[in-house]
Amino acid sequence: MDNILSQVFDACRLARELESNLRRANVPTDPHYLLGSCEEIAGAFNEAIHRLLAGNLFSYPSQMLSGEAPGSRLDPGAGEGSSRGTGYMQVPNLPGTPVVEPWGLEIKSAAPVGPSNYPGTPNTGVEPFVVGGGEPRLGAETALSGRRADGSLPHRSSRTRRDNGTVTRRVPALRTGNMEMPPDDGYTWRKYGQKDILNSRFPRSYYRCTHRSYYGCEAKKKVQRLDDDPNMFEVIYCGTHTCQTSPTPILIPTLVPSAIGNNMNDNDNDDGGGGGHQQGASPQSASIQLRNWLEGNPRNTRTLLVPRSGAGGSTSRQVGQQPGGRDMDDSVAELADAMFNSASSGSSMDAIFSPRQRSL
DNA sequence: CCCATTTGACCCTG
DNA sequence: CAGGGTCAAATGGG
Numbered sequence: 001m002d003n004i005l006s007q008v009f010d011a012c013r014l015a016r017e018l019e020s021n022l023r024r025a026n027v028p029t030d031p032h033y034l035l036g037s038c039e040e041i042a043g044a045f046n047e048a049i050h051r052l053l054a055g056n057l058f059s060y061p062s063q064m065l066s067g068e069a070p071g072s073r074l075d076p077g078a079g080e081g082s083s084r085g086t087g088y089m090q091v092p093n094l095p096g097t098p099v100v101e102p103w104g105l106e107i108k109s110a111a112p113v114g115p116s117n118y119p120g121t122p123n124t125g126v127e128p129f130v131v132g133g134g135e136p137r138l139g140a141e142t143a144l145s146g147r148r149a150d151g152s153l154p155h156r157s158s159r160t161r162r163d164n165g166t167v168t169r170r171v172p173a174l175r176t177g178n179m180e181m182p183p184d185d186g187y188t189w190r191k192y193g194q195k196d197i198l199n200s201r202f203p204r205s206y207y208r209c210t211h212r213s214y215y216g217c218e219a220k221k222k223v224q225r226l227d228d229d230p231n232m233f234e235v236i237y238c239g240t241h242t243c244q245t246s247p248t249p250i251l252i253p254t255l256v257p258s259a260i261g262n263n264m265n266d267n268d269n270d271d272g273g274g275g276g277h278q279q280g281a282s283p284q285s286a287s288i289q290l291r292n293w294l295e296g297n298p299r300n301t302r303t304l305l306v307p308r309s310g311a312g313g314s315t316s317r318q319v320g321q322q323p324g325g326r327d328m329d330d331s332v333a334e335l336a337d338a339m340f341n342s343a344s345s346g347s348s349m350d351a352i353f354s355p356r357q358r359s360l
Numbered sequence: 361c362c363c364a365t366t367t368g369a370c371c372c373t374g
Numbered sequence: 375c376a377g378g379g380t381c382a383a384a385t386g387g388g
Contacts, residue, residue, distance in 0.1 A: 191366085194367075195379070
């Protein structure tokens with residue numbers, strides 16, 4: 001176990017080093033440096049994950065250990081056309097790498113059918129996202145039978161999803177920032193409703209993609225706090241983020257680290273918000289910019305990337321997506337999300353490191 | 361002024 | 375009819 005902790009600490013150290021470098025005025029401008037660093041960090045965390053899994057600390061499905069992409073065979077349609085689904089769930093799967101959730105969660109891909117939770121799921125507060133229907137309290141998630149049928153477009157998530165195109169995930173509330181909201185998933189959402197749900201202490205909130213009017217994006221999500229664990233949210237994603245398929249290229253001309261979080265937001269010019277200031281129009285997280293750059297910039301040295309396909313899941317601006325799987329690259333991108341995304345957390349690093357870890 | 365959130369009413373499905 | 379999902383007016387913040 002010490003060995004594992006050591007590995008974790010090592011990964012934390014790498015991340016801190018990167019953060020430190022990025023914060024310096026004279027930060028490296030080489031995106032390759034960023035990529036390399038992120039990969040190194042992701043690799044370190046993945047190593048820790050592997051060790052944890054290998055240690056049978058948790059009763060993870062063997063497929064997680066083998067690196068078989070969860071859901072890779074559950075979702076034949078994954079990645080076709082728009083692999084972007086909603087939030088992080090649309091990240092295409094690719095065998096080879098354990099999936100690390102941007103919120104620090106191990107993606108529990110779904111069993112093809114059956115119980116939503118794996119037996120023996122570690123009680124770490126990190127629960128697998130649930131393939132629809134598995135969660136009793138939110139069983140109504142299947143009742144996407146609102147007045148309009150536009151919310152039930154086939155979901156392109158490559159992660160597990162059910163036939164009706166919904167994916168349910170459980171995410172912990174942020175330790176920092178607004179505890180009333182689940183961690184930012186990289187998309188911009190507009191709340192359009194809230195409703196008290198039968199037998200639930202907490203109301204369910206309804207969100208749709210902010211870019212709905214602009215891109216006609218029909219992605220939606222429902223967020224509800226768990227009765228038995230108010231620190232956890234159950235997020236049900238529905239629909240596909242078509243806003244990412246906008247013909248408008250979202251490229252970052254130059255990746256200037258100092259631009260992370262500001263200049264890179266030039267990409268937001270295509271934001272339907274038209275310069276809004278609230279969540280929906282807030283600048284995309286730097287991680288999104290980074291990912292977009294990594295994935296969309298034609299000048300990007302793709303050879304640096306692990307062979308991959310498709311964009312990661314969380315960004316609302318992925319471009320150039322292809323069918324395929326999820327791999328280290330996605331982990332890197334998601335790590336970047338966690339690292340840079342400050343949309344809903346007070347500290348970017350808090351998104352990935354607990355205060356204790358950071359104090360190490 | 362624009363945009364997001366709130367919230368009560370309405371609609372749809374089972 | 376009950377419950378869930380959505381609409382849209384009202385409200386508030388930047």
